[in-house]
Amino acid sequence: MAIAIYPGTFDPATLGHLDLISRAAKLFDEVIVGVAENRDKTPLFTLEERVEMLKQAANGLDNVSVIGFNNLLIDCAREYNVDTILRGLRAVSDFEYEFQLAAMNRHLDPGIETTFLTPSESYAFLSSTLIKEVASLGGDVSEFVPPQVIKALKRAYTNT
Ligand code: ADP
Numbered sequence: 001m002a003i004a005i006y007p008g009t010f011d012p013a014t015l016g017h018l019d020l021i022s023r024a025a026k027l028f029d030e031v032i033v034g035v036a037e038n039r040d041k042t043p044l045f046t047l048e049e050r051v052e053m054l055k056q057a058a059n060g061l062d063n064v065s066v067i068g069f070n071n072l073l074i075d076c077a078r079e080y081n082v083d084t085i086l087r088g089l090r091a092v093s094d095f096e097y098e099f100q101l102a103a104m105n106r107h108l109d110p111g112i113e114t115t116f117l118t119p120s121e122s123y124a125f126l127s128s129t130l131i132k133e134v135a136s137l138g139g140d141v142s143e144f145v146p147p148q149v150i151k152a153l154k155r156a157y158t159n160t
Contacts, residue, residue: 002027004115005077006086007034007069010050011043012149014131016123018057020088023117025061032080033058037070044132044156057146074108084113090124 004024010017010033024031035050043050047068054066069076077085085105087098102114118124126144135141135153142150 001029002083003030003032003081004028004084004086005032005034005073005080005082007036007073007076009038009041009043009128010035010054011038011041011045011128012050012131012145012152013054013057014123014126014128014145014149016088016090016119016126016144017054018146019119019123020086020117021058021064022061023119024086025064028084028086029063031061031064031086032082033064033066034073034076035066035068036073037068039070045152049152053146053148053152056148072108074105074112077112078109082112084115086115086117089116089118090126 006021006024008017021031021033033054035047035054037047045053047070051066051068058064058066073085087101089095089098098116105112105114123144131141131145131153136157138157141153145153
């Protein structure tokens with residue numbers, strides 16, 4: 001029984017995140033999407049909103065669950081008996097930070113591995129930050145985010 005946790009801010013979830021989740025769902029017995037509260041950045045959506053949008057988007061995947069967490073990732077991973085932390089690697093620019101994070105997490109608990117997956121090429125340049133930038137200026141991002149996120153972005157930026 002291999003269990004993976006996929007942590008992130010998911011502010012908001014994109015089809016890149018969902019691409020990774022569905023790949024992971026085929027590889028692991030159980031995938032837990034861990035939505036980090038993230039007190040450093042100020043997220044556009046609340047933790048509850050981010051969890052709810054991901055739950056709806058991952059609805060068809062039986063072995064995927066979505067949780068919110070605000071403690072240390074390694075502690076959360078231990079709580080759920082996780083075998084590996086899953087992270088996405090897009091371009092080379094992700095590499096250095098992800099390498100540091102993986103080393104730190106290994107230092108904190110050598111028993112928990114980090115696994116990297118790459119998304120489909122069409123999502124390799126996608127980030128939540130870019131989505132927010134474009135949506136805030138009225139651009140169409142509907143090809144890159146799940147339907148519930150499109151609605152939430154409209155509400156957030158146009159108050160409708
Ligand atoms: P964080 O604040 O931890 O970077 P994100 O929600 O931005 O949180 O990302 C969570 C994880 O998803 C990270 O491992 C990131 O590399 C990965 N990720 C983000 N966007 C994509 C994408 N378009 N394709 C694949 N992986 C992605």
